[in-house]
Amino acid sequence: MKINLKGTVAACALAALSAYPSASHADDTAAEIRFLKERLKQLEAKVAEQARKQKQAEAEMKKAAAAGGPPIMAQSPVYSLPKIPGSSEPKPAVLPAVGIGLPGQPPSYQTGGLAGLEAKLKGYPYIGPYSIFINGVTITPGGFFELATVARDHFIGADIATPWQNIPFANVPTTHAGEFHLSARRSRLAALVRGDISDSTHLAGYGEFDFLGAAQTANLNQSDSFNFRIRHLYLTVDDDDWGYHFLAGHAFTLATMDIVGILPRKENTPLTIEDQYVPGFLWDRQDQIRFVKDFDKTFWAGLSIEQPATTFGGTAPTVPTVINILPSVITTPNLNAGGTILGGSLFNSINSVSLNQWPDLIGKLAWDPVVADRSIHMEGFGIFRSFIDRVAWPFARTASAPFSNLTAYNAQTNGWGAGGSILVPIIPKVLEGQFSGTVGRGIGRYGAAQLPDVTFNPDGSLSPISETMLLAGLIWHAMPGLDFYTYAGQESQSPNFGFTPLGTARFVGWGNPFFNNLGCDIEFSTTCSGNMEKVRQITGGFWDDVFKGPFGRLTWGLQYSFTQKFGFFGAGPVFPAPFGLAAVAAPQRNENMFFASIRYYPF
Numbered sequence: 070m071k072i073n074l075k076g077t078v079a080a081c082a083l084a085a086l087s088a089y090p091s092a093s094h095a096d097d098t099a100a101e102i103r104f105l106k107e108r109l110k111q112l113e114a115k116v117a118e119q120a121r122k123q124k125q126a127e128a129e130m131k132k133a134a135a136a137g138g139p140p141i142m143a144q145s146p147v148y149s150l151p152k153i154p155g156s157s158e159p160k161p162a163v164l165p166a167v168g169i170g171l172p173g174q175p176p177s178y179q180t181g182g183l184a185g186l187e188a189k190l191k192g193y194p195y196i197g198p199y200s201i202f203i204n205g206v207t208i209t210p211g212g213f214f215e216l217a218t219v220a221r222d223h224f225i226g227a228d229i230a231t232p233w234q235n236i237p238f239a240n241v242p243t244t245h246a247g248e249f250h251l252s253a254r255r256s257r258l259a260a261l262v263r264g265d266i267s268d269s270t271h272l273a274g275y276g277e278f279d280f281l282g283a284a285q286t287a288n289l290n291q292s293d294s295f296n297f298r299i300r301h302l303y304l305t306v307d308d309d310d311w312g313y314h315f316l317a318g319h320a321f322t323l324a325t326m327d328i329v330g331i332l333p334r335k336e337n338t339p340l341t342i343e344d345q346y347v348p349g350f351l352w353d354r355q356d357q358i359r360f361v362k363d364f365d366k367t368f369w370a371g372l373s374i375e376q377p378a379t380t381f382g383g384t385a386p387t388v389p390t391v392i393n394i395l396p397s398v399i400t401t402p403n404l405n406a407g408g409t410i411l412g413g414s415l416f417n418s419i420n421s422v423s424l425n426q427w428p429d430l431i432g433k434l435a436w437d438p439v440v441a442d443r444s445i446h447m448e449g450f451g452i453f454r455s456f457i458d459r460v461a462w463p464f465a466r467t468a469s470a471p472f473s474n475l476t477a478y479n480a481q482t483n484g485w486g487a488g489g490s491i492l493v494p495i496i497p498k499v500l501e502g503q504f505s506g507t508v509g510r511g512i513g514r515y516g517a518a519q520l521p522d523v524t525f526n527p528d529g530s531l532s533p534i535s536e537t538m539l540l541a542g543l544i545w546h547a548m549p550g551l552d553f554y555t556y557a558g559q560e561s562q563s564p565n566f567g568f569t570p571l572g573t574a575r576f577v578g579w580g581n582p583f584f585n586n587l588g589c590d591i592e593f594s595t596t597c598s599g600n601m602e603k604v605r606q607i608t609g610g611f612w613d614d615v616f617k618g619p620f621g622r623l624t625w626g627l628q629y630s631f632t633q634k635f636g637f638f639g640a641g642p643v644f645p646a647p648f649g650l651a652a653v654a655a656p657q658r659n660e661n662m663f664f665a666s667i668r669y670y671p672f
Contacts, residue, residue, distance in 0.1 A: 192670055193334045194261040194275075199672040210672050211259035212277070217252050217342060217666040223658065224248045229255060230281070230344035231662065233518045233604045236634040238656045240594040254280040254295055255344060261334075269309040275334065277301040281344070285419060300354065305333060314361040314371075322353040323373035323431045324450045324515060326490040326505050331361045331369040331435050331448075337492060337503065339542065340554045341608060342628045342664035348518040348604045349540035349558025351488065351507050369435040379423035379456055380514045382521025382534065383565070383579035383600060387572030389529040392424075392459040426481075427455040443494045452486035454511050456522070460529035480530035484511020484522065488538070500545050507538040518560040518604040524579035527569035534579055535563040550614030550624075561603035564637055579637075586639030589656035597656065598639055606632040610664070621671040628664040633657065 194211030201208050219229050224243045225236060229252050237244040259277040266272065282298030303318025316333055326337045339346045346352065353375075361371040385391040416422060435448040461477040486509030495502050511533030513520040523531040540558040547553055564580030576583040580600050588594025610628030617623075636656040 207263045209261040212257040213668045213670045215256045215668045220249045220663045222247045222661045238589040271307045273305045312363040316359040325352045331371045342666045346517045347556045347558040348560050348606045349538045350517045371433045373431045375429045377425035380522045383524035385525040387574045389462045446492040449489035454484035456531045457481045458531045484533040486512035503542045505540045516560045527567040553611045555609035557607045559605035584639045600637045602635045602637045625667040630662045632660040
């Protein structure tokens with residue numbers, strides 16, 4: 070209820086005047102009246118000034134609300150921070166006001182250029198008009214609702230993330246039938262929680278979740294039973310003055326290419342509907358501790374300590390025995406009938422885990438120079454990996470043979486990788502091009518095609534497999550809300566094999582030319598080693614906004630991909646031929662896939 074302050078003051082003044090006792094002298098009474106009138110004018114001036122300030126405050130609040138700014142609250146106390154570089158005085162900061170409201174508009178570096186396009190297209194939250202402000206913390210929701218479809222001309226039995234290494238050759242009967250799936254499982258929930266200690270020091274936590282987990286009970290028969298899973302879950306600490314950035318949690322590996330700098334949520338992931346992206350694209354999402362230093366937001370250096378795991382390929386020797394793959398001579402609770410090491414506490418007891426003693430170490434350098442009117446992103450990285458296996462000889466030293474010279478032992482070896490990428494706006498805001506390449510030994514699990522990391526030597530030790538990954542892409546912004554993309558990628562490996570006179574497995578390793586591939590093209594044949602040499606793909610598609618406004622964004626897209634899987638050359642028992650063997654052509658399989666998606670981004 071509004072109160073007429075001016076009228077109230079006047080009424081009180083007149084009442085006081087009427088109640089003032091009469092003086093015995095007329096001149097004294099006139100003086101008092103003049104004094105009271107002067108006081109009344111002063112009070113009226115103060116009331117008018119207060120009313121003017123009140124109208125001004127109401128106008129500022131309406132303007133802030135229209136611009137999406139935080140609510141105007143009581144003045145917060147000021148405290149001092151430590152001195153910042155290059156300054157002799159402490160930098161004052163204002164404590165956040167208490168309340169709930171909307172923050173200001175997002176900084177331009179979070180919404181402009183390709184970074185903004187990628188963030189919006191893939192549903193990454195950024196501080197914007199949908200954020201809520203609770204005390205000193207900003208909470209920004211993100212994600213999307215999606216229904217996607219995938220159709221393949223050869224059955225794999227996979228959802229919208231294609232396991233390219235599992236594309237079957239023609240000897241598998243089911244591969245002669247196609248498959249079609251509808252999937253809402255990639256619908257995504259995300260939240261960015263940010264608290265600013267000062268204008269230059271920021272704390273943040275980011276979580277991103279979807280429904281692409283598959284419990285042991287998951288199926289497509291009736292209720293599906295697919296489960297919630299983590300995509301990202303990490304905290305960050307950023308100091309703009311010193312240029313230090315810290316990340317701890319589950320995130321894209323540091324080796325994944327970025328759009329700008331070395332910053333989380335700025336990864337340059339392909340825009341495909343296919344959730345496994347493109348062969349040749351290097352990525353992993355895993356637990357890590359990451360340290361990054363930027364130099365004037367132009368040159369970046371980072372180091373990450375990341376979760377290790379090892380993937381295996383090829384044939385292991387039967388003598389000696391390899392604990393990870395074949396039946397073990399040692400009976401222990403964590404070995405199943407096949408000798409595979411099973412998960413223990415807080416891991417699924419049905420799924421296997423690999424022996425790993427050391428984390429993966431990844432270093433990265435990035436540079437964002439401006440050439441003419443173009444901001445170019447370039448980066449290079451290196452990976453160091455360690456692999457270990459337990460080798461057991463069946464006639465090793467035991468209680469019955471205590472004097473044997475052969476003992477079980479740990480066999481350890483190392484792997485490495487090196488690569489880089491470049492992102493160039495060919496025509497600024499119209500056409501972007503990118504290229505990336507990686508070479509190394511033992512880096513298979515970092516590639517989208519998921520080729521193996523290691524194979525086996527005749528003595529049972531592990532041998533990292535040499536691999537090359539290549540990827541090129543173009544993104545064309547045809548018009549506002551309509552974007553076309555195309556990518557071409559390949560992952561290839563070199564053969565790594567050996568021979569042993571012991572045991573029943575004489576030919577060991579990966580891509581051994583004595584492996585029998587004679588039946589790879591014969592339906593129902595089991596004579597097919599199936600070792601992969603390379604996987605390559607070309608794909609293209611588009612995203613088109615149907616509606617976009619304060620209610621969010623409705624978009625849809627289509628994608629087609631052509632994928633080829635090649636096996637190594639092998640041999641078959643064809644006579645007459647030297648040594649009873651003859652080389653046969655390497656097996657090959659092509660896969661055509663069509664994807665469609667419709668998404669609603671509320672935020």
